[in-house]
Amino acid sequence: MISKEIVTRAIEFKKPPRLPFFLGGMWSDKLKAIIKNFPNDVCDTWEMDRQVNGWYFDNPTLDDWNCIWAKTDVENMGQVVGHPLQDWAKFDSYKMPNPKNPFYFERIEDEIKDGDDKYKVITTHFNLFERLHMLHGFTETLTDFYMEPEKIEKVLDMILRYKIDLLTEAHRRFGDRINGVFMTDDWGTQNNTFVSADIFKQFFFDRYKILFDTIHSFGWHVILHSCGRVNDFVPFFIETGVDVVNMQQPQAYGIEELGARFAGKIAFLTTVDIQATLPKNNPAEVRQEARDLVKNWSTTDGGLIVFNYGDSEGIGVTDDIAEVMFREFYDLRNYWNK
Amino acid sequence: MYLLMSELLKELAYCIERGKATKESPYPPDLKEKDGASEITQQLLENGTPPDDILKLGLMVGMGNIGDKFGRGEAYIPELLIAAKTMNASMDHLKPFFEKGDIQRMGTMILGTVTGDLHDIGKNLVRMVLEGDGWKVVDLGTDVGADKFLKALDENPEANICMSALLTTTMINMESITKDIKSRYPDTKVFIGGAPVTQSFNDSIGSDGYFPDPHSLTNHL
Numbered sequence: 027m028i029s030k031e032i033v034t035r036a037i038e039f040k041k042p043p044r045l046p047f048f049l050g051g052m053w054s055d056k057l058k059a060i061i062k063n064f065p066n067d068v069c070d071t072w073e074m075d076r077q078v079n080g081w082y083f084d085n086p087t088l089d090d091w092n093c094i095w096a097k098t099d100v101e102n103m104g105q106v107v108g109h110p111l112q113d114w115a116k117f118d119s120y121k122m123p124n125p126k127n128p129f130y131f132e133r134i135e136d137e138i139k140d141g142d143d144k145y146k147v148i149t150t151h152f153n154l155f156e157r158l159h160m161l162h163g164f165t166e167t168l169t170d171f172y173m174e175p176e177k178i179e180k181v182l183d184m185i186l187r188y189k190i191d192l193l194t195e196a197h198r199r200f201g202d203r204i205n206g207v208f209m210t211d212d213w214g215t216q217n218n219t220f221v222s223a224d225i226f227k228q229f230f231f232d233r234y235k236i237l238f239d240t241i242h243s244f245g246w247h248v249i250l251h252s253c254g255r256v257n258d259f260v261p262f263f264i265e266t267g268v269d270v271v272n273m274q275q276p277q278a279y280g281i282e283e284l285g286a287r288f289a290g291k292i293a294f295l296t297t298v299d300i301q302a303t304l305p306k307n308n309p310a311e312v313r314q315e316a317r318d319l320v321k322n323w324s325t326t327d328g329g330l331i332v333f334n335y336g337d338s339e340g341i342g343v344t345d346d347i348a349e350v351m352f353r354e355f356y357d358l359r360n361y362w363n364k
Numbered sequence: 365m366y367l368l369m370s371e372l373l374k375e376l377a378y379c380i381e382r383g384k385a386t387k388e389s390p391y392p393p394d395l396k397e398k399d400g401a402s403e404i405t406q407q408l409l410e411n412g413t414p415p416d417d418i419l420k421l422g423l424m425v426g427m428g429n430i431g432d433k434f435g436r437g438e439a440y441i442p443e444l445l446i447a448a449k450t451m452n453a454s455m456d457h458l459k460p461f462f463e464k465g466d467i468q469r470m471g472t473m474i475l476g477t478v479t480g481d482l483h484d485i486g487k488n489l490v491r492m493v494l495e496g497d498g499w500k501v502v503d504l505g506t507d508v509g510a511d512k513f514l515k516a517l518d519e520n521p522e523a524n525i526c527m528s529a530l531l532t533t534t535m536i537n538m539e540s541i542t543k544d545i546k547s548r549y550p551d552t553k554v555f556i557g558g559a560p561v562t563q564s565f566n567d568s569i570g571s572d573g574y575f576p577d578p579h580s581l582t583n584h585l
Contacts, residue, residue, distance in 0.1 A: 098507050100480030100533050107482060164485055168442040169449065172383070172391050215441070216559045216576065222440050301560050305532045342533045 028143035029067035030205060037206075037247055037269050037293045039327035044359040045320070046145075048295060049334040049352070056345045057338065064352050065359075068331075069144040070208065071137035074130050074196065075151050090123040093160045101339045111161040114177055122184055125191035131199055138203055145205045147249065148196055150189065153211040154233055157185045171225050178229060186233050190240050197244040206247035206270070214254015216278060226262055238267035249295060255279055260288050270295050274335060276319060277302040285322030294323045295331045298351050304335075305342040309350045316354040326362045369413050373421045376404045376454065380426025380496075381433075383446035385453040391446070401426075405454040415461040416468070419498050423451050427496040431579030441489070444578075448492030455495065470498045470585070472523035474516045476508030477558075478541060481534035486558055490526060493578035497585075509537075510544035517549055524553040526581070527571075532560045539569040546570065555581060 027043055035042035049061050050070035075081075077089045086095035086104045094108025111117055138146050152160060158181055159167040170178050193207060213219050219226070238248045250263060251272035257279050263271055272295040273279065298304050298315045324330035332355040335341060338348055379385075379401040382392050386400040399407075408418050430447040433439035461467045473494055477487050484506050491501050502520055504512050513525055525545060529535040535558065542554050553572040556565075566574035575581035 096482055098480040098482060100531070102531060102533065105482045165445060165488065169445050171442055172446060218437050218440065220441055222442075225440075225442070301532060305560075339533075341531075342536070 029065070030143060030145045033067050033145035033331065034205070034247075036328040036331055039290065039293070039325065039329055041326070042328050043363065045324070045330060045332055045355060045361070047332045047334075047352075047355070048147075049332075050147075050336065054338065054345055057334075057348060060345060060349045060352070061334075064356050067145055068147055069138060069141050070147040070149060071134055072149045072151075073133035073137055074148055074192070076130065076133065078129060091157070091161060092120075101337075103337070106160040109159075109161055109163040109166075111181060112163045112166060114174065117177065117180065122188055125188045126195045130192070131196065134196075134200065138200065146203060147206045147208050148200075148204055149208040150192065151210050153189070153209040153250070154182055154185050154230060154237075155211045155213065158182060161185075168220065171221065171229065175228075182229060182233055186237060189237055193241060193244070197246075202245055204244075204246055206249050207241050208249040208251065208272070210251040212251075212253040213259050214252065214256040214278075217255055219254070219256055219259055223258060223262070226259060231262060231266060234262070234266035234268075242267060257284060257287070260284075260292065264288070264292050269293060270331065272296070272333060274300045274333070275302065276315065281315070281318045281322050289323055290325045290327070290329060293329045293331065294319075295333045296323065297333045297335050300335050300341050300343070304347060304351070307344055307347045309347065312347060312350050313354045316351055317358065320355070320358045320361050324362065369408065369411055369417075372404055372408050372411070373413070373417070373425075375399075376401055376408065376418070376422035377426035377429065379404060380423055380447055380450050380454070381429040383443065383450050385450040401450045401454040402457065405457045409457060415458050415466050418454070419458060419467055423454055423496050424498070427451055427493060428579070428582075431493065431577075431582070435577060435579050441485070444489060445492070448489070448496060451492070451496040467498065469500045472500045472502065472520045473526055474502045474504065474513060474520060474523045475526045475528070476504035476513060477506040477528045477530075478534055479507060479509040479537040481529050481531055481537075482506045483528075483530035483558075486530070487526075487528040490528070490557070490578045490581060493582055497582050499585075510541045513541060513545055514548060517545070517552060521549070524555065526555045526557070528556075529558040529561060535560045535565065538565075538571065542569050542571045557581070 032042045033046040036046045046067040047065045048068040049066040050068060079087050082089050082095045086097045088094055092110040093106045095104050096107040097104035111120060241248050247269040248267055249270040250268045255278045270293040274297050277299045296319055298312050303311055303315050338345060384395045384400040386402045389400055405418060430439055430444060434444050475487050475491055477484055491503050494501050502516050504516055527538050538556055545552055545554055555573045555575060556571045557575045561574055563574045
């Protein structure tokens with residue numbers, strides 16, 4: 027069975043023959059060599075996120091939304107420190123980037139032309155909430171949900187329109203050669219969501235549904251990444267149409283708790299905890315957590331895809347411990363098919 | 365008169381907790397056109413309420429209430445931020461009394477997000493809550509190394525330190541910074557917090573306390 031079918035069955039709970047592996051985003055030569063020993067069922071391209079000024083990961087400067095990025099000497103993706111809509115007076119004259127700019131699509135063909143047996147994913151980082159606070163400022167956004175709700179709605183509608191037009195153009199160009207869309211919206215702190223369920227429902231629920239219905243109309247799956255303890259938002263993700271949730275801090279959620287609530291209802295794209303476990307570089311703990319994840323988050327019908335965070339240096343993880351994790355998941359690949 | 369002041373202090377605390385800054389504020393909707401923290405603080409001062417009482421029985425009670433709710437998961441970061449901003453509306457009236465010495469500061473706290481880290485929301489929340497509790501705060505910003513903490517301590521030798529980090533790769537800098545601070549100022553307390561930080565990490569690096577949220581820090585202080 028080809029990789030695309032294995033991943034699709036895992037997502038749709040149609041009994042994949044083994045655990046699928048999504049190992050894209052390898053940033054060291056050593057890890058690239060390690061990965062060759064394991065299946066890699068997904069072809070993932072980030073080229074739609076390339077900015078005219080260059081990759082914000084490498085080149086902290088203005089992005090195409092006029093957000094100002096900054097980095098320190100510590101290796102990580104950097105952060106937005108300048109917000110073009112921090113002052114609401116600038117909204118009427120603000121121009122968002124052109125979602126149909128050929129620049130965003132011109133490199134995708136090369137990325138997806140080979141490996142037709144793989145499940146193909148296009149990534150569009152910074153979904154509605156993240157782009158909103160990049161534009162307006164994080165503190166300002168959180169308070170303006172209450173203080174300036176109408177203005178927040180206008181910005182969200184602008185971002186939503188961009189995302190729909192961007193993905194519609196991607197579908198026009200690549201059609202069913204793409205299988206899923208990976209997007210990011212970090213919703214959580216260590217202990218809870220940033221905002222209440224009421225705020226999510228008021229500002230994001232319907233917009234998420236519109237966006238995800240659009241993606242589904244293309245025949246694509248929705249893969250949503252969210253950091254933090256977002257347990258109470260997972261029901262919203264399910265209701266709005268997320269097919270796969272990428273949550274990478276199992277210790278923050280409670281592995282058994284999350285599995286008891288949601289296993290079988292949404293597919294998980296997961297790694298051993300990138301914050302609490304992997305950086306400790308303890309092989310025994312990594313192996314145990316991998317076993318717990320397979321046992322609690324997957325089902326006899328599927329529902330779990332193994333993920334590689336990708337930026338090992340950024341989270342203080344050695345390539346050796348990443349290999350320990352992949353090896354354990356690989357040994358468990360037929361967990362339900364013994 | 366005492367009853368009036370007592371009721372007004374309760375109202376002030378309620379306004380802080382609910383985020384009602386001024387009479388003009390449209391938020392929260394159910395308190396529309398009612399006096400806010402700013403107006404009530406002014407009334408209290410005009411009635412002769414000691415400013416120190418306003419701080420302790422109004423502002424700190426209100427911030428304490430919303431902090432407790434946050435700790436129980438019943439309030440979220442936006443409510444905490446709005447309460448802190450509401451508290452600032454009241455503090456604008458009390459600042460002259462701090463400057464004159466009519467209100468004693470709780471102490472001085474030097475804050476910073478550590479070397480290599482640009483995240484500031486956690487640090488900013490701590491700053492707001494500490495100020496509401498009557499602390500003088502020296503906020504050094506983000507990407508702060510030992511040299512900046514030490515310079516601030518040279519200028520504020522009685523102060524203690526709060527360090528924040530969001531990343532596992534920047535959290536490790538807390539150890540060397542703590543060592544450098546303790547070697548020059550052994551009696552200075554160093555408190556730490558942030559998403560990847562834990563009690564066992566605090567214990568391993570010799571800092572004086574790990575606090576997962578602003579309210580647990582102020583309760584400790």
